[in-house]
Amino acid sequence: MKIKKVLFGKEKKYYWIEGDLHTQHGVIKGDDISTAEEPIKSHMNKEFLVSEANFKDNTDKLKRGPQAMHSKDIGQIMANTGINKNSKVIDAGVGSGMNTCHLANIVKTVYGYERRPEFLKIAEKNIKSLDLKNVKLKDADIYEGISEKDVDLISLDLAEPWQVIPHAEKALKSGGYLVSYSPSTPQVSDFVEAIKTNKNFKLVKVIETIERPWKVNGRTIHPEFQILGHTGFLTFVRKI
Numbered sequence: 244m245k246i247k248k249v250l251f252g253k254e255k256k257y258y259w260i261e262g263d264l265h266t267q268h269g270v271i272k273g274d275d276i277s278t279a280e281e282p283i284k285s286h287m288n289k290e291f292l293v294s295e296a297n298f299k300d301n302t303d304k305l306k307r308g309p310q311a312m313h314s315k316d317i318g319q320i321m322a323n324t325g326i327n328k329n330s331k332v333i334d335a336g337v338g339s340g341m342n343t344c345h346l347a348n349i350v351k352t353v354y355g356y357e358r359r360p361e362f363l364k365i366a367e368k369n370i371k372s373l374d375l376k377n378v379k380l381k382d383a384d385i386y387e388g389i390s391e392k393d394v395d396l397i398s399l400d401l402a403e404p405w406q407v408i409p410h411a412e413k414a415l416k417s418g419g420y421l422v423s424y425s426p427s428t429p430q431v432s433d434f435v436e437a438i439k440t441n442k443n444f445k446l447v448k449v450i451e452t453i454e455r456p457w458k459v460n461g462r463t464i465h466p467e468f469q470i471l472g473h474t475g476f477l478t479f480v481r482k483i
């Protein structure tokens with residue numbers, strides 16, 4: 244079910260779907276939340292601001308299976324490949340579908356390859372909860388081939404991305420992108436070296452994105468003490 248509203252307390256935010264909401268600062272009536280145009284109060288007289296929920300709130304609450312990609316990395320894929328509402332995209336492996344869902348939110352169609360049925364089930368549920376109608380999930384091993392043609396982007400989050408290169412060569416349109424997300428440097432090295440042997444691909448760049456949140460309190464400003472460290476490297480390759 245979709246999250247409909249977000250409630251902002253002093254320190255914490257809460258998501259609301261339906262019914263009464265129980266927080267550590269008291270109970271807030273469902274009727275008050277659904278009609279709220281001004282701050283509302285819990286039965287303990289604590290005030291909450293209410294806003295409509297959107298896609299981002301709903302992806303924050305998706306069910307997780309294997310390690311999902313972080314929004315900072317997903318954002319880089321979107322911004323660096325020129326994909327848009329007309330794009331045909333492949334995502335492999337789907338896992339619980341974090342990257343798949345973000346891509347589906349902005350492109351025409353996503354074909355999601357996943358070889359583990361238990362993860363496909365989680366992804367299916369997540370896609371349904373976001374009401375995305377443009378995802379075609381495939382119970383398939385992408386190392387064995389890609390059946391789609393004229394694809395704008397192939398996004399990989401796999402242990403051995405180099406195995407996909409010959410299939411991507413056939414599936415991508417000229418100018419299309421192959422992007423590989425890998426947590427470790429040996430994976431990046433093997434992928435890049437394999438790309439260099441194929442004259443139909445051009446290596447664009449390898450990046451790591453560091454997100455460093457800051458605490459701002461008047462003129463007391465400093466980086467947060469705890470930050471997300473390493474997630475993965477993104478290798479961008481273009482079909483010539």
Ligand SMILES: C[S@@+](CC[C@H](N)C(=O)[O-])C[C@H]1O[C@@H](n2cnc3c(N)ncnc32)[C@H](O)[C@@H]1O
Nearest residue numbers: 311312336338340341342357358384385386400
């Ligand atoms: C780290 S998870 C992907 C997480 C996903 N990108 C996300 O953002 O939620 C890697 C997934 O790839 C799947 N996988 C591994 N090799 C595969 C292959 N050859 N074909 C299809 N799926 C594969 C695994 O089963 C696993 O679910």
